[in-house]
Amino acid sequence: MFFTVSNPFEEINAMRREMEDIFKRSQRVFTHQGRNFPLINIYNQPEEIRVVAEVPGVAKEDLQISFSHGELKISGQRQSPNLPEKSLQIRAERQTGSFEKNLRIPFEVNADKLHAELHNGILQIGLPKAESARARQIVINA
């Protein structure tokens, strides 16, 4: 008789890889903390820190942004649509209701010059770096 030695974990490994794949694809919505809204990217630019949040379907009036003690707070609420009385929701994946995100900014920010824009469901907040936090060229003296 001929035996092939196979790794009994081969299939489990394959399954695990597949699961990871699926997880990666849904990662936009789920993080390890569960459901997450809004999703945020932060970019470090020479002059400022740019916070980009995805807030589709949130009206400008329903968004509040505040900055105090080095903490940026984005909060607001997403309204569910006004529909006629005899309507029924048959699929609910989008989150409605209020949300809040706090971001700690680990350096000094020129708080007077904060600015924010909302376009196509993307909220961009620019936090200009204070003079002391910017990268500086150092001249080498001969």
Place this chain on the structure above:
Amino acid sequence: MSNCNVLQLNEKEPVLQATAEELVSPQNAYRPDVDIYYLPEEYLFQVDLPGIKEEDIQLEIDEKNTLILKARNTQEFSGEAVFKQTSMGNYYRAFSLNDEVDRQAVKAQYQNGVLEIHLPKRQEVQPKRVEIKIN
């Protein structure tokens, strides 16, 4: 919501997520969140597509009566990403529609990062009040 409404829905299986969605969907495509509402005259889809240009959204109903949504995310930001929860990529979603939908009258609009798709029901299936005479 009344039970009676729910019953009616189960019988008709109004809109199903296409089983092919997983198989057909291109690699690295994200699945945007979708809400579906069942209204007296139409089905209403709301899809989260933040930051996408209108011309990058592609919407079609194919010959198998499947509603296919494809979108491309092309926005870019300068600077080094120090914290990242989203990335660029394609979006894909597919739903099988039933025969109730009037395919010619489907309309969609993109506003505030949300795509709204209106799928009206055909005239003859819309609920109407009928008086029944008793002989």
